[in-house]
Amino acid sequence: MHVIATAGHVDHGKSTLVRALTGMDPDRLAEERRRGLTIELGYAWTALPSGERVAFVDVPGHERFLGTMLAGVGPVPAVMFVVAADAGWMPQSEEHLVALRTLGVRLGLLAVTRADLADPASALEDARARLAAAGLDEAEALAVSGRTGEGLDELRAALDRLATALPTPSPEAPVRLWIDRAFTVRGTGTVVTGTLPAGRVAIGDELELNGERVRVRGMESLKEPVTTVTGVARVAVNLRGRVSPERGQALVTPDAWYPADLVDVWVSPAQPDRIAEAWTWVVAHIGSAAVACRVRPLGPLSVDNGAARLHLARPLPLHVGDVLLLRDPGGVPRVTAGATVLDVRPPELRRRGAARDRASVLADATADAASLLRTHLLLRDSELVAMGCPPRGPAVLAGWHADPEHWAGLSARLPEVVRRHAARDPLEPGMPLEAARHELGLPDRGLVAALVRPPLALVNGRIVAGPVVAGRAGLPAPVALAVRRLIAELADSPFLAPEAGRLAELGLGPRELAAAVRAGALLRVADGVVLPPGADARAAALLAALPQPFTVSQARTALRTSRRVAVPLLEHLDREGLTERLDEIHRRFR
Numbered sequence: 001m002h003v004i005a006t007a008g009h010v011d012h013g014k015s016t017l018v019r020a021l022t023g024m025d026p027d028r029l030a031e032e033r034r035r036g037l038t039i040e041l042g043y044a045w046t047a048l049p050s051g052e053r054v055a056f057v058d059v060p061g062h063e064r065f066l067g068t069m070l071a072g073v074g075p076v077p078a079v080m081f082v083v084a085a086d087a088g089w090m091p092q093s094e095e096h097l098v099a100l101r102t103l104g105v106r107l108g109l110l111a112v113t114r115a116d117l118a119d120p121a122s123a124l125e126d127a128r129a130r131l132a133a134a135g136l137d138e139a140e141a142l143a144v145s146g147r148t149g150e151g152l153d154e155l156r157a158a159l160d161r162l163a164t165a166l167p168t169p170s171p172e173a174p175v176r177l178w179i180d181r182a183f184t185v186r187g188t189g190t191v192v193t194g195t196l197p198a199g200r201v202a203i204g205d206e207l208e209l210n211g212e213r214v215r216v217r218g219m220e221s222l223k224e225p226v227t228t229v230t231g232v233a234r235v236a237v238n239l240r241g242r243v244s245p246e247r248g249q250a251l252v253t254p255d256a257w258y259p260a261d262l263v264d265v266w267v268s269p270a271q272p273d274r275i276a277e278a279w280t281w282v283v284a285h286i287g288s289a290a291v292a293c294r295v296r297p298l299g300p301l302s303v304d305n306g307a308a309r310l311h312l313a314r315p316l317p318l319h320v321g322d323v324l325l326l327r328d329p330g331g332v333p334r335v336t337a338g339a340t341v342l343d344v345r346p347p348e349l350r351r352r353g354a355a356r357d358r359a360s361v362l363a364d365a366t367a368d369a370a371s372l373l374r375t376h377l378l379l380r381d382s383e384l385v386a387m388g389c390p391p392r393g394p395a396v397l398a399g400w401h402a403d404p405e406h407w408a409g410l411s412a413r414l415p416e417v418v419r420r421h422a423a424r425d426p427l428e429p430g431m432p433l434e435a436a437r438h439e440l441g442l443p444d445r446g447l448v449a450a451l452v453r454p455p456l457a458l459v460n461g462r463i464v465a466g467p468v469v470a471g472r473a474g475l476p477a478p479v480a481l482a483v484r485r486l487i488a489e490l491a492d493s494p495f496l497a498p499e500a501g502r503l504a505e506l507g508l509g510p511r512e513l514a515a516a517v518r519a520g521a522l523l524r525v526a527d528g529v530v531l532p533p534g535a536d537a538r539a540a541a542l543l544a545a546l547p548q549p550f551t552v553s554q555a556r557t558a559l560r561t562s563r564r565v566a567v568p569l570l571e572h573l574d575r576e577g578l579t580e581r582l583d584e585i586h587r588r589f590r
């Protein structure tokens with residue numbers, strides 16, 4: 001299915017054309033029929049000659065209903081732009097085109113209708129040029145009449161060609177279904193309708209509405225019951241649960257969108273003359289939502305500086321990269337600007353000069369994970385996903401991404417932090433991970449472990465400075481030599497702890513082992529089970545990469561070792577706080 005919105009000045013024949021194409025009246029309300037005026041969004045559909053189905057969202061053209069028009073067009077990827085042959089380009093033609101250009105709608109067609117009333121040639125040429133200038137440069141232009149039916153077959157064929165040109169959105173995309181109608185059906189309960197732009201919804205799915213979980217009890221698409229719907233589609237969803245949804249709210253995939261009421265944006269004026277220097281309040285439109293918002297320009301807004309912070313009156317499920325349409329609420333309703341969302345959890349601006357600095361960051365920002373990390377330094381994968389910028393590039397630790405420069409800085413700081421700790425308390429055998437985490441201001445101990453590189457080493461859960469060389473730590477020479485041999489033997493399989501027999505052959509009895517462990521030359525995870533120092537950190541890194549939670553046997557395979565080693569090693573990691581035991585079999589990396 002394809003969904004196409006209408007656009008164009010009031011009384012130019014949009015609803016009539018939709019009616020002629022579909023045989024359905026998009027003006028459903030008694031008042032609409034009495035006044036011959038579209039007030040609400042209308043819905044009608046038909047099959048094209050190819051068999052493809054197309055649904056129209058018919059919008060009102062009167063300037064008083066610009067907000068409703070934006071709610072209709074918001075989630076729809078293509079437009080049928082209607083201009084009356086006998087009237088030509090009019091103010092709301094212009095306003096709708098400005099909205100489409102600001103939203104980035106690039107696909108559509110131009111129907112110059114009421115061609116039975118006047119020669120369509122000049123209106124057609126004029127409108128075609130205006131659409132092309134607004135980015136709809138591939139739109140076909142046709143003269144038609146909704147009254148006589150002239151040109152409708154050509155229009156249907158052109159709609160088919162348009163349908164083929166429309167991109168197929170990913171069925172895997174997160175769902176954000178902006179609600180355009182919500183009502184209660186006796187015996188059925190709450191029903192919401194909307195245009196699903198991408199992703200898939202199935203009966204039984206759990207979605208989120210204003211932060212509350214709701215379940216999909218049933219669905220219809222074009223008045224037929226369906227069990228799953230894939231975008232783009234018109235859909236009516238019957239919800240289970242006590243909810244009272246409204247237009248402008250959205251049904252979303254849980255954890256896939258950031259509920260944001262404070263956003264940093266880059267504002268682009270919809271027309272060069274539409275920059276408002278003294279803006280304070282505007283209405284922000286996205287999807288079917290219209291939310292009052294306070295604008296804080298970060299520096300004077302101009303064609304060159306669009307950095308601003310918006311305080312939305314209520315949180316909206318947003319992604320970085322979303323475009324909000326900003327409308328000046330006073331005077332003639334018109335779209336003043338588009339605002340591209342660059343951050344959904346912007347940092348506080350407390351210092352003097354912070355706003356100016358932030359503006360220059362935003363001037364260079366792009367809607368991606370790398371830009372977000374430059375501001376936030378460290379983000380969980382799940383946060384990046386909710387912000388709409390799934391991580392690319394390697395994680396610094398399973399589940400965590402870092403700004404490369406920040407990470408390099410931390411890595412450079414850690415040896416100094418460890419050295420200072422050792423200087424404060426020379427008798428303490430290394431710096432506890434937790435102390436280093438605190439010192440570096442990191443949110444997770446695992447991140448500190450991931451920063452430990454030679455010459456630092458993780459020994460018995462503490463970070464020790466300087467190379468741990470057997471012999472240096474005051475071990476008798478034969479013991480130091482035996483330990484060095486042992487570590488060399490384990491180079492390829494660091495988790496295959498030597499058997500008692502091999503230890504005996506090397507001359508490493510209980511007393512020698514105890515001394516080596518005290519000196520940090522070996523890591524003891526259980527009686528008789530010793531590993532090279534730092535084996536715990538290496539193990540933790542391998543386990544972090546497993547699907548979580550994992551079992552002992554999965555850990556054993558990943559570490560290429562035996563149960564004899566895996567079990568005590570995991571218990572050791574539990575004690576170090578690197579892994580957590582969930583039940584008899586399962587653990588997860590913390």
Ligand SMILES: Nc1nc2c(ncn2[C@@H]2O[C@H](COP(=O)(O)OP(=O)(O)O)[C@@H](O)[C@H]2O)c(=O)[nH]1
Nearest residue numbers: 010011012013014015016113114115145146147
């Ligand atoms: N003669 C003629 N009248 C039309 C045509 N299309 C629409 N109209 C008339 O123009 C008026 C406005 O049409 P409507 O579809 O409601 O316009 P909308 O506001 O753009 O939806 C109505 O009185 C229609 O009957 C057409 O192709 N030819």
Ligand SMILES: [Mg+2]
Nearest residue numbers: 014015037038
């Ligand atoms: Mg109408």
